[in-house]
Amino acid sequence: MGELQKIYQTLYIHYGDLDWWPADTPFEVMVGAILTQNTAWTNVEKALKQFDGNLSPRRILALPMKELQEIIRPAGFFRQKSQYLKAVTEWFMSYDCAPHLIKSRPLSDIRTELLQVRGVGNETADSILLYGFDFPTFVVDAYTTRFFRRFPLDVGKTYMEVKNFCESELPRDAELFGHFHALIVHHCKERCKKKMVCRGCPLEQRCEKIS
Numbered sequence: 001m002g003e004l005q006k007i008y009q010t011l012y013i014h015y016g017d018l019d020w021w022p023a024d025t026p027f028e029v030m031v032g033a034i035l036t037q038n039t040a041w042t043n044v045e046k047a048l049k050q051f052d053g054n055l056s057p058r059r060i061l062a063l064p065m066k067e068l069q070e071i072i073r074p075a076g077f078f079r080q081k082s083q084y085l086k087a088v089t090e091w092f093m094s095y096d097c098a099p100h101l102i103k104s105r106p107l108s109d110i111r112t113e114l115l116q117v118r119g120v121g122n123e124t125a126d127s128i129l130l131y132g133f134d135f136p137t138f139v140v141d142a143y144t145t146r147f148f149r150r151f152p153l154d155v156g157k158t159y160m161e162v163k164n165f166c167e168s169e170l171p172r173d174a175e176l177f178g179h180f181h182a183l184i185v186h187h188c189k190e191r192c193k194k195k196m197v198c199r200g201c202p203l204e205q206r207c208e209k210i211s
Contacts, residue, residue: 003153004169007203008176011183014202020182021131026099027057027092029132033124034084035075046074057097060089084119088128091117099133107135122159130181136174138166139181143188150192150207 001009023029028048035044048055050071060068068082075081091114095101102110107129114125122140129135140162148155148162155165170176191197198204 002169003151003206004166007151007206008170008180008183010202010206011187012179015183015186017179018182018186020178021127023131026102026128026132027089027097028055030088030092030128031055031060031085033127033132034081034088034119035072037077037081037084037119037124039076043075047072050074057089057093060085061093080119084117087118088114088120102133103135107137110135111137122163126163130174130178134174136167136172136177138163138170138177140166141181141185143185143192144181146194147184147188147192150196151203152206152208 021029021032023032032044032048035047051059063071065082065086068085069078072078072081072085110133111125111129114120114128115122120128126137126139129137130139140159144162153165155162166177166180170180187203191201192207198207201207
């Protein structure tokens with residue numbers, strides 16, 4: 001078993017199965033992935049509540065831009081994000097809002113398509129593909145980058161280097177990727193903060209404690 005798998009197992013044993021990315025539909029995941037850019041999830045929740053339970057692709061496209069901006073204002077950067085939401089919704093509508101049509105396509109093709117949508121970068125695309133459509137693609141975010149700076153693993157520095165390393169060292173499984181990303185984020189909020197809380201950390205023996 002490789003070092004990365006050992007880290008995953010240690011975190012999983014310690015924290016268990018986390019309830020991650022709460023959403024009822026793939027489209028809610030897509031909206032959340034856009035809204036969470038450069039803001040905390042608590043602000044995203046405030047914005048989602050303002051849809052009053054009526055969050056659908058057709059409504060997003062039908063809403064006047066200013067009205068959509070007011071709804072998502074709590075998530076910040078609402079002018080840009082309103083345009084991004086319209087764009088990603090149009091992409092979803094191009095598949096008739098049918099997840100099975102998207103899942104029938106090769107991951108590499110769908111990912112390339114998503115990256116061409118306005119406002120969708122690597123992290124947003126992988127979040128949508130993993131949590132919305134169960135594609136086995138690893139999500140890298142600021143927490144992931146911080147986390148791997150503190151371990152003796154040559155993961156690389158760029159988004160794609162870290163992503164490719166994780167995917168090459170782990171079984172290619174969407175559920176595992178989702179669990180691992182959630183565990184890393186949770187661990188970074190609990191212990192592997194900018195100012196580390198090391199005493200009692202489940203990974204204390206493996207961590208290089210590089211600030």
